[in-house]
Structures are given as C-alpha cells and as structure tokens.
Amino acid sequence: MLIKLFILSLACYIGESKNRNVLLIIADDAGFETEVYNNSVVHTPNLRALAQRSLVFSNAFTSVSSCSPSRSAILTGLPQHQNGMYGLHQGVHHFNSFDGVQSLPLLLGEANIHTGKSQSDLFIFELSNTHKNYFYVIFFSLIATGIIGKKHVGPGSVYPFDYAYTEENNSVLQVGRNITRIKLLVRKFFKTHKDEAFERRQKKEENKGDRDSIKDEERPFFLYVAFHDTHRCGHSQPQYGAFCEKFGNGEMGMGRIPDWTPEYYKPEQVKVPPFVPDTPTARADLAAQYTTVSRLDQGIGLVLQELRDAGYENDTLVIYSSDNGIPFPNGRTNLYHSGIAEPMLVSSPENRERWGDTSQAFVSLLDITPTILDWFSIPYPSYSLPGSPTDPVHLTGRSLLPALVKEPSSRHTVYGSQSLHEVTMYYPIRSVHQGAYHLLHNLHYRMPFPIDQDLYVSPTFQDLLNRTRLSQPTHWFKSLQQYYYRERWELYDTRSDPLETRNLASDPSLSAVLESLRQSLQKWQWETGDPWVCGPDYVLEAKLEPHCRPLYNGL
Ligand SMILES: *[C@@H]1O[C@H](CO)[C@@H](O)[C@H](O)[C@H]1NC(C)=O
Ligand SMILES: *[C@@H]1O[C@H](CO)[C@@H](O)[C@H](O)[C@H]1NC(C)=O
Ligand SMILES: *[C@@H]1O[C@H](CO)[C@@H](O)[C@H](O)[C@H]1NC(C)=O
Numbered sequence: 001m002l003i004k005l006f007i008l009s010l011a012c013y014i015g016e017s018k019n020r021n022v023l024l025i026i027a028d029d030a031g032f033e034t035e036v037y038n039n040s041v042v043h044t045p046n047l048r049a050l051a052q053r054s055l056v057f058s059n060a061f062t063s064v065s066s067c068s069p070s071r072s073a074i075l076t077g078l079p080q081h082q083n084g085m086y087g088l089h090q091g092v093h094h095f096n097s098f099d100g101v102q103s104l105p106l107l108l109g110e111a112n113i114h115t116g117k118s119q120s121d122l123f124i125f126e127l128s129n130t131h132k133n134y135f136y137v138i139f140f141s142l143i144a145t146g147i148i149g150k151k152h153v154g155p156g157s158v159y160p161f162d163y164a165y166t167e168e169n170n171s172v173l174q175v176g177r178n179i180t181r182i183k184l185l186v187r188k189f190f191k192t193h194k195d196e197a198f199e200r201r202q203k204k205e206e207n208k209g210d211r212d213s214i215k216d217e218e219r220p221f222f223l224y225v226a227f228h229d230t231h232r233c234g235h236s237q238p239q240y241g242a243f244c245e246k247f248g249n250g251e252m253g254m255g256r257i258p259d260w261t262p263e264y265y266k267p268e269q270v271k272v273p274p275f276v277p278d279t280p281t282a283r284a285d286l287a288a289q290y291t292t293v294s295r296l297d298q299g300i301g302l303v304l305q306e307l308r309d310a311g312y313e314n315d316t317l318v319i320y321s322s323d324n325g326i327p328f329p330n331g332r333t334n335l336y337h338s339g340i341a342e343p344m345l346v347s348s349p350e351n352r353e354r355w356g357d358t359s360q361a362f363v364s365l366l367d368i369t370p371t372i373l374d375w376f377s378i379p380y381p382s383y384s385l386p387g388s389p390t391d392p393v394h395l396t397g398r399s400l401l402p403a404l405v406k407e408p409s410s411r412h413t414v415y416g417s418q419s420l421h422e423v424t425m426y427y428p429i430r431s432v433h434q435g436a437y438h439l440l441h442n443l444h445y446r447m448p449f450p451i452d453q454d455l456y457v458s459p460t461f462q463d464l465l466n467r468t469r470l471s472q473p474t475h476w477f478k479s480l481q482q483y484y485y486r487e488r489w490e491l492y493d494t495r496s497d498p499l500e501t502r503n504l505a506s507d508p509s510l511s512a513v514l515e516s517l518r519q520s521l522q523k524w525q526w527e528t529g530d531p532w533v534c535g536p537d538y539v540l541e542a543k544l545e546p547h548c549r550p551l552y553n554g555l
C-alpha cells in the first residue's frame, strides 16, 4: 500500500522533474574590484550579468585567508584545523587533508540518492525519504564531477574528480588563466558528459527498447572552475608582470589568448582600498590587478556561455566566490575584515524571486559544501576521523538555499581559523565576527606576524619597506611595527570602525561583549575539534574527557 502510494506520488513528480547541476566558480585572491560591488572603475560586465541572476552577498567571509586551507574548507565544509590542510599544499611541504575526510567530490561521486528522474531508473529503487515533500528514489548513479584550473588541495584520494585539468597535470597558467583554453576544457567536459549519456541510452535501447531522451540519461554534474586570476605572478613568473597581467596580451613574447581583450587602467584611476597604502607604486600595482580582473571577468563570461550553449542554464546552480583576501598588506593571510571578506554570488534558476538583490546575511565559505549537498538532496555526512573517534565530524556551515527565497533573520555570526600559509608562516589566529563586533585571538602574538614570499616581492610591499626604512610617509593606516606585533585579543566595532583600527578588547564597557564572543569562539573550536582550543596558556589533554589544563606561563 505504502509502495503503491509512493509510486503514484513519484509519477506525478516525474512529470516536472529535471536534472540539477552545480557550477562552482572560485577566483584566486580576488576581491571587490568588480562592478557588482560598486567599484565604478573596473569593467566587469560578465559578473554584472551574473549578479542580475543571483543573490549577491555583501557579508560573505572565508574562514581562512590562505589558498589551500580555504579551498579545502570550501570543498569539505570543515575549517582547516579540522580537515588537516593547515597550510599550502603544493611544493615540498605538501600539507594535506586527513585521509578520512569526506569531501564534496567524494560525497557526490558516491552519492546514490537523487531525486527521481526517469521511470527506467526505478528498477532498483527503494523508498528512502520524504524530506521537503518530495519522494526520493535511491538508484546507483553517481554525480559526475569535474575540475578545471587550480586544485591546490590533496591528497588525491580525498579530492577525487572524474574529469580533471589542473596544475597537477598541466601548466597552471594554461588551465587557470588562459581563458580560451578554459573555455575549450569546459566545452569538452560537457561533450564528454553528453557522450556518456548517449552511450547509456544506446545500452538501454539494446536491452529494453527504451525511448528516453538523451537528457534523461544524463547524470547530474558538479563542475568546479578554479581560475588562477587574480593571483599575483611576480614571485613565480615575473616576466608577465606583477599580476600576470601581460600573459597572453599579444605583445612580443607574451603569447595570445584569443578570447581575451585586455583592459588597461591608469594608476590615477584606480580606487585604492582603505587598507592599502595610497602611493603611486600601490596604484600601479592595483592597475595591473584590474587588468587581470578583466581576464577573470571575460573568462567567467565564456564559461557561462558554454553552460548556456550546452543547454544547462536552467538546471544549474552557479556559485561565484574567491578563496581569500587580495594580496596586499592587511589582506591575504590576515583574519582582519580585509583578509576574509569575499565576493559571493549565488544564482539558482529555480529561485528567481531574489535575483539581483543584495543580502546582508553573514555567510561563510564553509556554507558552500552544505549548500551543494542540499541542492542535490544529499544528507550531510556524519562520520569520525581516525585521530578523534570521540569527536564526530559534523558540518557547522548551513545551506544558503533558503536565503535565495527570503532574507534570513538568523545569520549574524561567522568564524575564522588560520594556522599557517607557507610552512614557515606559523601564526595561529581564531576569530568570530558577530554583528558589529569582530574578535580576533592571536595565539602567539609575541611573534612577529609572518610575510609570505609572494607579497614580499610585490611592488606595494617593497615600497612600504623602503618608505619605512627611509622614514618617509608610508600613506598606510598603520605602521609596519603595528602590523608585525599584535595584541593577543583584538576586538573591533566594524560598524563605527570598518577599517579595524581601534582595539576595544580592554574597554571595560565592552567586557560582556568580549566574554560572550570568547565563549562562542571556544564553543565553535570544541565543536570543530580544534587542537589549538586551549592555547596559548593551557594545554589540551585529550585523553578520556578532553579538557584544558593550565600552564602558568603568565599569559
Ligand atoms: C551597490 O550600491 C547600490 C546603490 O547604493 C546598493 O543598493 C547595493 O546594495 C550596492 N551593492 C553592494 C553589493 O554592496
Ligand atoms: C590530465 O588528466 C586528465 C584526466 O583527468 C586527462 O584526460 C588529461 O589528458 C591529462 N592531461 C595531461 C596533460 O596529462
Ligand atoms: C591559450 O590557449 C589557446 C587554445 O589552447 C592557444 O591557442 C593559445 O596559444 C594559448 N595562449 C597562451 C598565451 O598560451
């Protein structure tokens, strides 16, 4: 009886069923230098067009301001201290996520739960769930996964993709910045996808004379396009300019990217973010960054055109964001607002009611994995990691899909966790941003804040060093000394002090705010199995009941 009812409901549902796919676009070190975020200088018509079909988040934050840790957090929903990717993955130091981590591509590849699509799938169904008023069919079909561009996470077994063109087997300039090549790789992904569906249909026809359309045989897909723009280039390929802005521009020795029309900006034109020194050198640096933004924007246009041409526009959730803050002082590698605030566009063809709106909700890149699982109706994973069998892993992020329908009333808090960037750059910070208040805990605040190689050689930072050394005006909002040596606790009122210049941690009138933020931060650290939860004045004794024991070290 139950089964009969189920089949009946399912039959109704099938009538309007369709595939659901995901296109996740992540830029590298990109910020708010776009029309979408009201920068009136830089031209980004393609991002603007995407924003018109998206909900635009103005309070989106990464949990960590470093490439691999952020990408691992995007793809697992777990902060770096929980998934194990403490620092940069590439090169000899090869930080990796723990072997037992269940990443998004792993979960999607193994997913055997999917909304019913065609009756031919019913031969192995089971009644599974009545979540969201839909009936679900279990059938043993996988979601096709693809990655094009910068991967920068490992090990391979934790982040498996069916289709992969990344720095692991290609030049990162080609798969991450050559937008013609990226366009062709996206086209190839869709073609491979359709060819596979065609083969499936042929097999079925041989067996059963089924008359489904090709589309009905298609698996859903998750395609991750990870641009290497707008990352700096001066440290690795200085011949192409500070931001690789000359790569492929058609000038002598630069090669050509046929689909890219470079846009050039004058240093006088750029909008200098308030946390960057306003000097001629920094302005020239930003003008180069803007040119690279034009390649990113045109690349996004090409990728979206491929999606449209392949007929997936109305079936595909598109998410655009970036992994960390822009590569300028106070930006990337910092958990200050300037290091963690990210652009974030979410475009759902099924939820058009808020297209073009701006949301003030506090959202985290830790929400991306829960959002994509929700879109595919796959339950959030529940498992234990070998190192901490008593601390079951559960996602602390939440799906963004409800926000696409209605502005959420309960999203005021995001958390941050940074441990390293390069292997030498140990500087653990934990943070919580709740409403107006932003609290940062610099665990080893007596050490100088470390500087990465890529930023170090940048014109802006070299200029800052020179000016400091020569006692010239830096035109920066803080001194290098202040930048290197921080207080243990930093508390900012970001509404009255968006640049985070006045530390209110010792303000007695805010002691209750400070205490409440410290407690929610601690709670999140325990919940996410943070090994740093007791530092620097206590030691974590993890045996039996984990707890913090005092060191009496004067902190
Ligand atoms: C850009 O400015 C407009 C007009 O002031 C405003 O409505 C919109 O929310 C801003 N967009 C973002 C993303 O801040
Ligand atoms: C990269 O890996 C993909 C498989 O994911 C393969 O098809 C492609 O040929 C490889 N490219 C190179 C240059 O080895
Ligand atoms: C970019 O890729 C296209 C297509 O593969 C190629 O023809 C072109 O030479 C590449 N450009 C550069 C600068 O490598």
Ligand SMILES: *[C@@H]1O[C@H](CO)[C@@H](O)[C@H](O)[C@H]1NC(C)=O
Pocket (backbone or CB within 6 Å): 311, 313, 314
């Ligand atoms: C997508 O949906 C819109 C609005 O419903 C429709 O106008 C358009 O033709 C659809 N595109 C495709 C490719 O189905």
Ligand SMILES: *[C@@H]1O[C@H](CO)[C@@H](O)[C@H](O)[C@H]1NC(C)=O
Pocket (backbone or CB within 6 Å): 281, 459, 460, 462, 463, 466
């Ligand atoms: C900084 O000073 C050094 C040494 O005088 C000089 O070679 C370099 O060009 C300067 N860099 C910038 C960006 O001003």
Ligand SMILES: [Ca+2]
Pocket (backbone or CB within 6 Å): 028, 029, 066, 067, 231, 323, 324
């Ligand atoms: Ca990055």
